[in-house]
Amino acid sequence: MIDTTTRIGKTMLSLNSRLGKIGFSGYMQPQFQIAQSKGADGNIYNGGDFGPYVNNRFRLRRGRFRIDFSHYNDNGQPSVYFVFQFDGTERGVNIRDLWGRFYENKWDLFHFSAGVMARPFGHEVLLSSTFREAPERGRMSQILVQTERDLGVMFSFNPRRKNSKFKWLGIDLGIYNGQGLTGTAEYDSNKDIIARISSKKVLINPSLGARISGGISAYLGGITSQNALLNTTQIRDGIAYVKADSAQSNIGKNAPRRYFGADFQLIFPNQKGQTEFRAEYIRGLQTSTATSSTTPGSFPVTSSGAPQPLYTRSFDGAYFYFLQHLFSTDHQLILKYDWYDPNTKVSGLGVRSDNGFSGADVRYDTFGGGYMHHFNQYLKMIIWYEHPINEKTALKGYTQHLKDGVFTLRTQFTF
Template structure:
């Protein structure tokens, strides 16, 4: 309790004593109501502060630009050894508060234009450094065709074009972390692959509002060091840029996404849900009749997202939502997409488990009479196994904690002190369904409060 009081006093001090930069932030705040330049697959958008910073570097050094940001945070857990890893990573068994350097990014961009000033080649690399080490996040190149000014081609370690929250850059995201569903399905947003995109650039085109991205990827993302089977993920996203509704100032945008892929099962057994005597059980394939070694365990996701932005006198009201459903392959103990093939403690390859899932999130965002102050509310859920719920889930049916549905409520306040510093105060409380599994007969205490500072240049 004392920790919350201290943080509350600190927040009050900042709000009273901090200088207002509302006018400076207006352009950047306005860009919050759009997605251009804010998604990991976007081109540089000079309407944002980061885009302007990059452009000034280009002008100074020719064609090379640098940017970066640091997210340092302090967190307080509801209990020691919090079992919730989706708000910044695993907790130590005797820890209920911690400082973390959540992200520390340094990014370099190179661009080459034609003699007519049109984009030709673009190259980007980005590193992430925290107290846990340094890793690459992006390392890819892009080529623009300029005959029709419609397409560009990308290859390397880059963001996968699926959904909105997965692509929404952590630089701009209002909540500290992506939701549980996004982290389970794609533990990292990036993967090795190739992508072709249709993003009309000609001023004369009537399709400037439409974007199509299609790519093929290894599948395991940055959670694994290399491809471990021959199967690939094919991903397609069709989306729209923000458009006004009729003659009003209200703007809408959205998209639909699909992923078709899988994992090669490297065990003679594979687990699937089967109905026996009117109840659903997680059951292994009968190895006496079929050897499931080498069988494809499906990963198929289908999603739709939408955003509505309503301008206010100073700021905007925004509603944002996304729904994803499909088939996910993990193991009996987890539905998380594996970065390497799962191996048991005895060194043997584990059998995969296939489940039908769905999940969604909904945001409410409201500026509080100024571009500097923003209130955020969020609700999300992830149901890893749609065939069972509540007390249906028990060990006698072959089910585990990996089959439990979670709802999560989150709320916070974001203070944009100036274009290079923002503060986030956030509390999120997940709620698991009550089951017959040991330890999950009631809701687990796993709420987390986060105070984050983000410095950027």
């Protein structure tokens, strides 16, 4: 997570009192988009769905306002930190952050957080949309960790003394409801445990000034089945098919959500800015439904209200960034490639409806590129085009590549 002990000093407007320090910050992202086809062939990963007769639109993608409060003890050490942030767009207003943090000051090693907060998994999930170069997180991040935030608690090891030998190291361990902010309430008693071990930027080549950072993450959770059917993908005689396990004992059984990932960020400074490479790979088991691999915000039910059977798939995915400043730090070239394979046990023409598969089992490779320009410290512009390529399958609607590319022109105003 962002080092919130220093964020309070970077806000545009701050108020000091004997009780503590209050800071205000915010940003908004007006944008214009053009899709390759009306409805963008179901592409919802570039700021939400396009209507069936819409191929261009203006949107206020995000409108954030944030209040930070920090209290320091008599020795100048952080004691309590509190954050409230909401997001307002033409689609409504929602809470994005509402959490508090307590700092241990005997060893300056630990802190404890509770509330609605970002889940400590991976790099892209934790990277704020204020600073992210691509307009949106990748398809994999949006599917596995919807809305990035959840309600829970987190224990962190984060040395704060300047002379600490472990100042470069961070360890976060969190316990969360699991469904994220897409659901209004917890719908089972299972709690998801998330752990991340990460390093801050470490100098690896003094002559070049090269720095590297990275981390490993684990997500151990699941969804309690409310139906006697549990679906998995099996292989028989070299052919993949969906196996439906029907047993009364499946009701109340935990269907797994287990992710394991690793990421790194490598930076080479130069006279005009810097060159950066980023990569992250995640694999594991994802549970959702027969027609979707997205983590459900509420337990999935049929039109009549009956619980749907759950479907557990083996998945993997990754992304790669190349970032290059052009002429100065005000200009930046952005190139990105990512893939998400929701079902690694089946591919190509093996993805067919008569074997129980659907569009939720189709792999996507996405190529994106763009240019970012900073007019000043309060305004930047992003020009971006992203083109997903679905694998060709035997499913109706997925026998050819879909026309689901999206062009985005975004401005971001920040204070």
